[in-house]
Amino acid sequence: MQLVLDPDIICCVPGETTLTELDNIEALDRAYRSRLLRFVAYSTGDQDLAESIVQDCLLKAYNARASFRGDCAVYTWLAHIATNLIKDHQRSRKFQFWRTIQKTAPDLSEMSSLLPSSESSPESQILARERAQQVSAVLDTLSVNQRTIFLLRFIEEMDLQEICDATGMQISTVKTHLHRAVKAVRQKLGGKA
Amino acid sequence: MQPTHLTHLTDEQFTDLLLGTSPASVQAHLKACPQCAEEAARVSGAIGSFQQQTRLWAERRAASQPALTSQRQPIFEWLHRPAAWTTAGLAIALTVGISVSVHKSHQQPMHGQQQAAVSQHPVVKQQISAATIKADNELLSAIDGELRADESSSMSAYGLIPSAHGSHSRAPKRVSNE
Numbered sequence: 001m002q003l004v005l006d007p008d009i010i011c012c013v014p015g016e017t018t019l020t021e022l023d024n025i026e027a028l029d030r031a032y033r034s035r036l037l038r039f040v041a042y043s044t045g046d047q048d049l050a051e052s053i054v055q056d057c058l059l060k061a062y063n064a065r066a067s068f069r070g071d072c073a074v075y076t077w078l079a080h081i082a083t084n085l086i087k088d089h090q091r092s093r094k095f096q097f098w099r100t101i102q103k104t105a106p107d108l109s110e111m112s113s114l115l116p117s118s119e120s121s122p123e124s125q126i127l128a129r130e131r132a133q134q135v136s137a138v139l140d141t142l143s144v145n146q147r148t149i150f151l152l153r154f155i156e157e158m159d160l161q162e163i164c165d166a167t168g169m170q171i172s173t174v175k176t177h178l179h180r181a182v183k184a185v186r187q188k189l190g191g192k193a
Numbered sequence: 194m195q196p197t198h199l200t201h202l203t204d205e206q207f208t209d210l211l212l213g214t215s216p217a218s219v220q221a222h223l224k225a226c227p228q229c230a231e232e233a234a235r236v237s238g239a240i241g242s243f244q245q246q247t248r249l250w251a252e253r254r255a256a257s258q259p260a261l262t263s264q265r266q267p268i269f270e271w272l273h274r275p276a277a278w279t280t281a282g283l284a285i286a287l288t289v290g291i292s293v294s295v296h297k298s299h300q301q302p303m304h305g306q307q308q309a310a311v312s313q314h315p316v317v318k319q320q321i322s323a324a325t326i327k328a329d330n331e332l333l334s335a336i337d338g339e340l341r342a343d344e345s346s347s348m349s350a351y352g353l354i355p356s357a358h359g360s361h362s363r364a365p366k367r368v369s370n371e
Contacts, residue, residue, distance in 0.1 A: 038251035
């Protein structure tokens with residue numbers, strides 16, 4: 001399915017214009033690949049698929065850079081493209097089939113070794129790893145929309161308006177998804193909800 | 194000591210707290226309720242840990258991938274090189290020349306043998322065919338005679354007379370050379 005990029009969908013809060021960033025694909029790749037990869041990998045739960053989507057996303061953004069008006073952050077625009085690509089993949093039957101048999105979820109145990117050792121004691125690191133794994137486990141139980149919005153808010157630190165721009169949802173819908181996601185995380189981490 | 198008159202934070206209040214949009218009343222509650230304060234710290238700490246670990250994972254993963262470049266490698270780049278074309282042409286000419294010469298060298302001694310085989314073949318076929326046809330016809334006549342004798346004996350046992358133009362005539366069809 002062909003993704004149609006409609007710049008009119010995005011009506012962002014005026015932000016810094018970084019058109020030069022979009023003109024240089026190497027700079028675009030350097031600046032946003034890891035952020036996009038994290039977002040897409042945890043949205044889809046599949047790191048191999050995430051790499052493919054991120055690659056597509058950066059190329060689409062680069063090819064459609066003329067349609068970017070510069071009235072929102074580049075990352076918001078990229079997140080919008082990535083969100084559409086994720087939806088595209090999730091709609092396809094091939095994705096549904098292959099996901100069940102060859103899903104390669106991001107490995108949190110691999111991540112634990114990356115924690116800066118100077119920051120905390122080994123006990124704290126183990127605790128932090130366990131908590132992160134709990135959050136990761138909760139994300140698996142959320143719906144696609146809840147997970148996407150949770151990630152955009154708490155991992156990508158986007159504000160609600162930016163999330164609306166990136167997902168094309170109303171702010172009330174975003175708040176509802178966010179509320180449900182937080183409730184699930186709170187329950188998992190031993191809350192009272 | 195936890196004040197008993199306070200209800201704990203609702204999910205909406207908790208979400209607002211995490212979003213940083215909680216009103217002053219929620220902040221006041223947190224100061225008075227260590228249970229909610231501890232829970233808020235635990236959840237936000239977990240999200241923070243997850244954020245940090247996923248960032249490090251993504252950075253490492255992204256660094257291991259080939260970077261996108263604007264200088265596209267043209268597809269079939271060698272097509273644009275004259276030297277490559279010359280080499281390819283020479284290679285094709287050489288291959289065709291060798292194969293043609295090998296083919297000719299194999300074909301010449303075989304040619305005479307093939308002609309002889311072709312000229313002998315009809316004769317052999319004709320001899321075998323005539324002998325076989327004659328033997329087959331004799332065999333069929335003999336079988337037919339035996340069958341007629343069997344039919345007439347079994348019918349006469351029941352007092353039946355065989356018709357001259359029976360529908361189940363087993364007259365042998367003579368085999369011809371055609």
